[in-house]
Structures are given as C-alpha cells and as structure tokens.
Amino acid sequence: MKMFRRILFSILTLIIVFLLIGFLLPRHVYIQRSLLIKSRQDLLFDNVNSFRNWTKWSPWLKQNPGMKISYSGPESGTGAAFSFNRDNVNPGKGKFTLTHCYAYDSIILDMDFLEYGKANGKFIFKDLDSASIVTWIMESDLGRNPVSRWFGLLMDRLVGKDLEIGLANLGKITSETARNQTFTIEEKVVPERIVLTIRDSCSTVTIEKKLGSFYKKISQLIKNKKLTVTGPPFAIYHNYSNQSFDLEAGLQVDIRIEPPHGINCYVIPSQRTVMSSYFGPYNKTSVVYRAIEKYIHDKNQIITGAPWEVYLTDPNIEKDSLKWQTDILYPVK
Structure with missing residues (x-):
C-alpha cells in the first residue's frame, strides 16, 4: 500500500512539475522559412493570392486529395477564403481567409482550425531581378494551456518541414507557369x-x-x-x-x-x-x-x-x- 502511495505521489508530482514548467514556456509560436526561387515576384504572388492555386503547391492540400474544399468570397485577393473538411486527420475542419494583400510584396491570412485554435500566416515576396526570395511565416498564440505550450516546442520541427515543402512546390509550379507564358x-x-x-x-x-x-x-x-x-x-x-x-x-x-x-x-x-x-x-x-x-x-x-x-x-x-x-x-x- 505504501509503495502504491509513493508511486501515485511521484506521478502527481511529475504532473504538477510538468504543468508548472508548461506555464513558464512561451505562449507564442513563431515559425519562419525562406527560399530563393528563380521566378518572378508577380508570378509567385499570384499563386499564393488565390486559394484555387493552393491545391497545386500547399503540402496540406496535396497530402489530402480526398479533402472537401469550398471557396467563398472573391477568387483572389483580400476576402478570398476556403473551408476544408477531411476525415481521420486533426484538425479535420477549418477555414483560411486572406485578410491583407499588398500587390507583389506580401499576403496576410487568418487560419482558423476551430476547436484546435487559430494561427496567422504571412508571405513576403522580395524581388531580386532574376529571382525572388519568398518567406512563409506562421504565428500562433497558445494561450494559458500548459499542455499546448509543451506541444509548441515541437511546432517548428513539425510545421517548419511543411513550410519548406510548400515553398519548394511553389517554386516548381511557378517555374512551369512561366514556361507556359511566352x-x-x-x-x-x-x-x-x-x-x-x-x-x-x-x-x-x-x-x-x-x-x-x-x-x-x-x-x-x-x-x-x-x-x-x-x-x-x-x-x-x-x-x-x-x-x-x-x-x-x-x-x-x-x-x-x-x-x-x-x-x-x-x-x-x-x-x-x-x-x-x-x-x-x-x-x-x-x-x-x-x-x-x-x-x-x-x-x-x-x-x-x-x-x-x-x-x-x-x-x-x-x-x-x-x-x-x-x-x-x-x-x-
């Protein structure tokens, strides 16, 4: 009986320590990836500025071909939005909305994952004449939940890889677009x-x-x-x-x-x-x-x-x- 109490006390102590440390961890997550792409700034911007183009390069949409997508608002630019619904994947539902689009320079969007929280995204396009640097940023406020803050430590490694894949896909399909536009x-x-x-x-x-x-x-x-x-x-x-x-x-x-x-x-x-x-x-x-x-x-x-x-x-x-x-x-x- 004493052994059981010791084990229970140790487990409770670990949980308390885990939660206390969680409260001390950063509540804000900031993930950033950049890529030099040999393509024009305006073509890269256009492929991000319309969600209908995201199925060609976004790792989240390409990895889930069975995802149900519905579009709303204008076809491109500020106010354009899409909602998604996918099975056996978390988060399974959500909505992305372009909130600010500054022609060829930057795009800001809201990402609402419903019960899994919200995040903000930003794309920055820098023209280098014969090439462009595209930066993809994701930010999220994890709130007061200590468990979420522990998961936040893994976000750069997990989500950062998706951003890298997305930027590589964006460069590939934009280069193909440029070849088809003579x-x-x-x-x-x-x-x-x-x-x-x-x-x-x-x-x-x-x-x-x-x-x-x-x-x-x-x-x-x-x-x-x-x-x-x-x-x-x-x-x-x-x-x-x-x-x-x-x-x-x-x-x-x-x-x-x-x-x-x-x-x-x-x-x-x-x-x-x-x-x-x-x-x-x-x-x-x-x-x-x-x-x-x-x-x-x-x-x-x-x-x-x-x-x-x-x-x-x-x-x-x-x-x-x-x-x-x-x-x-x-x-x-």
Missing part, C-alpha cells in the same frame, strides 16, 4: 483605323458572353452594309479591376458609316504604343500587363489612354490555348 515587348506605331464598336460594362463571369454578343452584332452589321473587315477583333479596357470591366469591343472596317443605335463608328488616329505579343490562355494575361507597365515606367514614358487587346487566334479553330496569340497594347508618349 511574350515579348516592343514599341510600335499603330496606323489610323476605322472601327465599329460596342461599349458596355461586364464582370469576369460575363465577359466571354458579352464579347461574343458584341462581335456577333457587329459582324451582322458588316454583312448587311457589305463592308470589308480590315483587321482582327479587338477589345479596349477603359476601366478594369479583378471583378469588373468597362469594355469596348469591335472590328476594323474599310469605310466609315452611320451605324444604328448601340453601335459606334469612328476613326482612331495613329498611336505610338508599347506592345506585347502574348501566347497563352486569356485568363493569364495579367502578368503581361504588369510587364508592359514596368517597361513603360522604366522608359519614363506616359500612358495616354486605355489599353487594348487584339485577338489573332480563333479559339474555335485552335484548341491549344498555349498557341492563342493576343497582342496587348498601351498608347504612350
């Missing part, structure tokens, strides 16, 4: 042209349908008036953001006419432009816009109007999106 930049004078256009607002969801409708109406007018098309279809983006556009689309024709209501006919004078010929899918052109704007800035030029796109490949004929050519032009002086 474009050049040059300066070009575009001659005067007569155009038929339709202008309206649209969203990222409706833009494809709107463009199809515009070109159909204009093509029918060209047929009725027996005009000659003198150039490929184009679209002018007067104002645009991640979600909406002030869009004017049209075709070049040989002569000026008096168009019906809703269709414009006018002459665009000769313009000096900075142009890029891009080959790839239409939804990946943002990187080209940024490259042109950087070129204009570096050359101390001034943008004098809205940019426009010229579509030289018919996707109904050429099915390989990597072969679709789009010329993107900015008027400058």
